[in-house]
Amino acid sequence: MKPWALEIQQGSKQFPDGTYALQNIEWRVKEGETMALIGESGSGKTTFLRLLNRLIAPTTGAVVIQGEPACVQDPIQLRRRLGYVPQDGGLFPHWTIRQNVCLVPHLLGWSSKQQLDRVNKLLPLMNLNPAQIAERYPIELSGGQRQRVAVARALAADPTIVLLDEPFGALDPLTRHDLQDQFLSLQTQLHKTMVLVTHDMSEAFRLGDRITILKEGRIQQVGTPHEILHSPATPYVHLLVQHYHAHRG
Amino acid sequence: MHTYQFRQRIRNISRIIVVGLLGLLYSLSLPVWASDTIVVGSKNFLESRLLAEMFAQLIEARTELIVTRRLGLAGTQVCFEALKSGGIDLYPEYTGTGLVTILGEPPIHDRVSVLNRVRGEFLHRWDIWWLAPLGFENSYALALRRDRAQSLELHTISDLARVAPQMKAGFGYEFIQREDGLVGLNKSYGLQFQEVIGMQQTLKYQATDKGEVDLLDVYTTDGRLAVYDFVVLKDDRQFFPPYEAAALVRGEILKRHPELGRVISLLTNAINPTRMRELNLRIQEQEEPVPQVAQSALRALDLVDDNHVQPAANTESSDSILSYMWTKRSDLALRTGEHLGLSGLGLFLGILVAIPLGLALERWRKGAEAIIRIIGMLQTIPSIALLAFMIPIFGVGALPAIMALWMYSLFPILRNTYSGLRDAAPNVVETGRALGMTEWQILRTIRLPLAAPTIMAGIRTSAIWTVGTATLAAFIGAGGLGVPIVAGLQLADVNLILSGALPATVLALSVDGLLGRVEQWARPRGLDPVR
Numbered sequence: 080m081k082p083w084a085l086e087i088q089q090g091s092k093q094f095p096d097g098t099y100a101l102q103n104i105e106w107r108v109k110e111g112e113t114m115a116l117i118g119e120s121g122s123g124k125t126t127f128l129r130l131l132n133r134l135i136a137p138t139t140g141a142v143v144i145q146g147e148p149a150c151v152q153d154p155i156q157l158r159r160r161l162g163y164v165p166q167d168g169g170l171f172p173h174w175t176i177r178q179n180v181c182l183v184p185h186l187l188g189w190s191s192k193q194q195l196d197r198v199n200k201l202l203p204l205m206n207l208n209p210a211q212i213a214e215r216y217p218i219e220l221s222g223g224q225r226q227r228v229a230v231a232r233a234l235a236a237d238p239t240i241v242l243l244d245e246p247f248g249a250l251d252p253l254t255r256h257d258l259q260d261q262f263l264s265l266q267t268q269l270h271k272t273m274v275l276v277t278h279d280m281s282e283a284f285r286l287g288d289r290i291t292i293l294k295e296g297r298i299q300q301v302g303t304p305h306e307i308l309h310s311p312a313t314p315y316v317h318l319l320v321q322h323y324h325a326h327r328g
Numbered sequence: 329m330h331t332y333q334f335r336q337r338i339r340n341i342s343r344i345i346v347v348g349l350l351g352l353l354y355s356l357s358l359p360v361w362a363s364d365t366i367v368v369g370s371k372n373f374l375e376s377r378l379l380a381e382m383f384a385q386l387i388e389a390r391t392e393l394i395v396t397r398r399l400g401l402a403g404t405q406v407c408f409e410a411l412k413s414g415g416i417d418l419y420p421e422y423t424g425t426g427l428v429t430i431l432g433e434p435p436i437h438d439r440v441s442v443l444n445r446v447r448g449e450f451l452h453r454w455d456i457w458w459l460a461p462l463g464f465e466n467s468y469a470l471a472l473r474r475d476r477a478q479s480l481e482l483h484t485i486s487d488l489a490r491v492a493p494q495m496k497a498g499f500g501y502e503f504i505q506r507e508d509g510l511v512g513l514n515k516s517y518g519l520q521f522q523e524v525i526g527m528q529q530t531l532k533y534q535a536t537d538k539g540e541v542d543l544l545d546v547y548t549t550d551g552r553l554a555v556y557d558f559v560v561l562k563d564d565r566q567f568f569p570p571y572e573a574a575a576l577v578r579g580e581i582l583k584r585h586p587e588l589g590r591v592i593s594l595l596t597n598a599i600n601p602t603r604m605r606e607l608n609l610r611i612q613e614q615e616e617p618v619p620q621v622a623q624s625a626l627r628a629l630d631l632v633d634d635n636h637v638q639p640a641a642n643t644e645s646s647d648s649i650l651s652y653m654w655t656k657r658s659d660l661a662l663r664t665g666e667h668l669g670l671s672g673l674g675l676f677l678g679i680l681v682a683i684p685l686g687l688a689l690e691r692w693r694k695g696a697e698a699i700i701r702i703i704g705m706l707q708t709i710p711s712i713a714l715l716a717f718m719i720p721i722f723g724v725g726a727l728p729a730i731m732a733l734w735m736y737s738l739f740p741i742l743r744n745t746y747s748g749l750r751d752a753a754p755n756v757v758e759t760g761r762a763l764g765m766t767e768w769q770i771l772r773t774i775r776l777p778l779a780a781p782t783i784m785a786g787i788r789t790s791a792i793w794t795v796g797t798a799t800l801a802a803f804i805g806a807g808g809l810g811v812p813i814v815a816g817l818q819l820a821d822v823n824l825i826l827s828g829a830l831p832a833t834v835l836a837l838s839v840d841g842l843l844g845r846v847e848q849w850a851r852p853r854g855l856d857p858v859r
Contacts, residue, residue: 169759173852216854
């Protein structure tokens with residue numbers, strides 16, 4: 080049997096003051112699947128993501144990545160294998176777009192030729208013109224362009240798993256919609272395993288193959304958009320679905 | 329890559345700075361290391377300078393020894409600490425000061441008893457020798473203008489007690505503090521003045537001209553007493569102890585160079601009070617340079633040959649400040665060099681310590697704030713006090729000055745390094761970490777470049793600070809542009825003061841401008857909109 084791409088077994092994260100950020104998490108993602116992770120602020124979704132790339136370790140339980148427990152892997156090597164897109168892009172302001180995109184290939188010691196080829200391939204994939212922007216600095220780009228660059232950077236070393244932390248959250252609605260479209264077309268070409276953190280129900284429904292709903296550190300439900308909409312597992316999920324319908328008019 | 333070029337540039341520049349500063353340090357400290365060198369010190373008033381200069385010239389003329397001059401040290405404490413620690417080998421001192429200020433004993437009023445007392449105690453405690461007195465006393469006295477004294481019928485200090493509540497007294501700062509000065513005087517005569525104004529010695533006489541003060545503390549050998557037509561009030565209760573001038577010498581140096589004691593002894597009883605007043609007057613009012621007066625005094629005693637005579641530098645006081653500075657250009661260039669050397673080395677050492685310390689503290693945040701606060705407290709010590717603290721540890725001259733400047737330079741650099749690194753774009757740092765950068769890579773390629781402008785701003789603040797504070801280094805004999813300022817204050821010579829103050833100002837402004845450019849240059853591209 081093919082191992083899960085990502086797996087958390089009986090995972091909990093307890094803070095020094097005794098409160099739980101995450102409790103009894105039992106969670107699996109298939110290869111090539113887009114899993115949306117939705118919850119309010121404080122629901123533990125950022126902690127969830129940080130567990131996956133070993134920025135923090137679970138207090139109890141295990142994180143397993145492609146069949147191998149994360150805790151036995153070198154964290155630096157592990158993170159270079161996982162793409163990552165933060166909310167605000169997180170581009171290095173003093174590096175050019177080319178340097179930013181090539182961060183992980185550079186860390187992995189690719190030759191400059193390989194790096195350049197990669198930039199010229201990835202930027203067009205994100206609807207960006209390398210000749211125009213490769214040597215510019217992030218401050219010279221629009222917010223939408225910066226976020227595309229951040230996605231290109233996450234894909235640079237061709238990881239099989241990409242983690243996205245509210246990647247479109249800070250954009251205006253039109254740009255957000257554009258980028259969501261692009262995300263979908265990208266996903267049909269690339270078939271990466273994606274974990275997409277969001278607080279926007281419609282984004283989760285639009286982009287996620289499956290959705291994980293998180294509240295106060297516990298998983299409320301995991302399921303396809305159809306399952307969530309038609310058989311909410313808890314009163315909280317039910318409430319969320321009602322809100323979703325209300326807002327769509 | 330961009331960061332590589334940045335590193336390369338930094339490396340080249342720091343190499344040049346290190347070589348230059350090491351050269352400077354070497355040249356500054358060279359005379360101190362030479363073994364047959366005698367260091368002559370003096371306090372920061374004219375008579376002390378003149379006597380020290382006479383000692384120095386006499387030693388140069390009659391021995392093989394090399395003389396280094398550390399003239400104009402700030403007061404008795406600084407001079408005596410320097411003598412004890414070997415920073416200087418001899419300086420002119422007064423027996424009364426030795427008794428009251430240094431030993432802290434109550435005044436005695438017999439000349440011979442005072443001399444015997446200080447001789448015995450100094451030998452016993454510190455192996456420091458009082459050589460034979462030079463032949464005059466320079467006591468404190470109270471004086472006022474003859475017309476005022478006559479109209480008020482003042483002859484003695486007891487008479488003064490009667491009118492003191494209507495009088496404004498202009499007293500030297502040291503006099504106000506001293507047990508054998510105002511403190512004891514008040515107890516002995518019960519004086520209550522309307523107001524006591526602390527004043528610089530040389531400015532006091534002019535102040536009486538304008539009627540701003542009525543009464544002064546004066547030295548009995550001050551040449552200006554005659555010029556301004558002052559009357560000295562009789563010390564009818566014999567309060568002021570005798571102040572016989574004599575050379576104070578370290579025993580160790582007398583043993584190593586016995587000829588030194590013999591040569592200085594040639595001045596025993598050689599100068600009477602009238603003669604001393606004449607010599608002082610020539611410097612105070614006729615503006616003859618100290619070395620020239622010292623030489624002519626020694627020549628009159630037949631102690632040096634005539635063929636040493638140097639043409640006196642003719643200083644026209646009507647000169648404009650710029651042409652005055654032009655005539656002194658070689659001296660000023662030297663002083664500017666010293667000044668840059670002192671502040672440059674202090675700053676360089678500050679950078680050397682503060683940046684690594686800032687890096688370490690940023691790693692170890694728990695103790696950081698406390699340590700930064702402690703270093704910040706160094707900053708609040710008044711600069712002249714900090715300089716004085718350095719003397720017991722490092723003696724006098726360039727070394728203690730550099731140490732003090734170093735301490736001053738630490739705080740701004742440390743604070744900015746720490747906060748610059750701590751606050752450098754946390755989201756970017758977190759992203760770097762999430763994408764698999766090691767902490768070292770994050771520090772080197774993200775945090776340091778992003779913190780560079782902040783760190784440079786700290787260095788710039790420190791640089792201006794050290795360049796400014798270095799003018800005070802003259803008080804402990806370290807040279808620099810403070811030398812003409814301090815000497816000018818003592819001579820009340822505006823041109824002399826300005827010849828130090830103007831270059832010091834220009835220096836501070838240029839350092840500020842230059843480092844402003846460096847700050848711009850250290851700012852990574854991409855932080856500002858297109859340039």
